[in-house]
Amino acid sequence: MTARQPRTFSHIVGFDDCPFARDHCGPVTVIGAMYSGRRLAGVVSGRVERDGLDATRELLRLTSETRFAAQLQLILLQGVALAGFNVVDAVRLHRLSGLPVLVVARHAPRPEALREALLAHIPGGSQKWARIARLGPMEPLAGVYVQRQGLSRGEAERAIRATALEGRIPEPLRTAHLIAGGIARGESRGRT
Numbered sequence: 682m683t684a685r686q687p688r689t690f691s692h693i694v695g696f697d698d699c700p701f702a703r704d705h706c707g708p709v710t711v712i713g714a715m716y717s718g719r720r721l722a723g724v725v726s727g728r729v730e731r732d733g734l735d736a737t738r739e740l741l742r743l744t745s746e747t748r749f750a751a752q753l754q755l756i757l758l759q760g761v762a763l764a765g766f767n768v769v770d771a772v773r774l775h776r777l778s779g780l781p782v783l784v785v786a787r788h789a790p791r792p793e794a795l796r797e798a799l800l801a802h803i804p805g806g807s808q809k810w811a812r813i814a815r816l817g818p819m820e821p822l823a824g825v826y827v828q829r830q831g832l833s834r835g836e837a838e839r840a841i842r843a844t845a846l847e848g849r850i851p852e853p854l855r856t857a858h859l860i861a862g863g864i865a866r867g868e869s870r871g872r873t
Contacts (some may be wrong), residue, residue, distance in 0.1 A: 690840050691718050695757040695853025698764050699865035709764035714856035715749045729764045737774050744778050751784050758784045759854045768809040771816055771830050781831035824849040825849055849855040
C-alpha cells in the first residue's frame with residue numbers, strides 16, 4: 682500500500698475587500714487575485730454589503746463563474762469577514778465550491794472581543810458568530826494565524842510557505858490587498 686502524496690496548490694485565489702469610510706453604508710468592492718504558481722494570472726471583483734450576509738454567496742459566484750474556475754485549487758481569505766462584519770461561512774464555501782478554504786490573519790485574534798461586538802452591535806450578530814465559532818479557534822502556523830476547511834495542517838503550512846514571497850502573508854492575499862487599496866484610494870498603502 683502506498684502513502685498518499687500530500688496535495689500542493691498551484692492555482693489559488695486570494696480575496697480582500699476595498700477600504701471604506703467608517704460611516705459608509707452599502708456595497709463594498711471585493712477583489713480576488715488569481716495565481717498560477719508564483720504568477721498573477723487574473724483578477725476578479727465583486728461587491729458585498731457592509732456588515733451584510735452575502736459574502737459567502739458572492740465568493741461562490743466569483744470562484745465558479747470565472748474562466749479560471751476549472752483550475753482553482755484553494756481559496757485564501759484575509760480574515761473571515763469582508764466589508765466590516767460580512768462574515769464568510771467558510772464551511773459552506775468549502776462544501777459548495779469543492780475547494781479548500783484557508784483563512785489567514787496576521788495577528789492573534791481576540792475572539793471574545795469579536796463575539797461581544799457582533800452580539801451587541803451588528804444585526805444578525807448571533808448567526809455571524811456561529812459561522813466563526815463553527816470554524817474553531819485560529820491556530821498559529823508559518824508565522825500567521827489560520828482557520829482551515831478541507832485541508833490538513835501540513836497542507837496549509839506548505840501552501841503558506843510556498844506563496845509567502847514578501848513576508849508572512851501569501852502573495853494572492855497581498856496582491857488582492859494592494860489592488861483593493863489602489864482602487865479605493867487611488868494608491869495602495871499600509872502593510873500588505
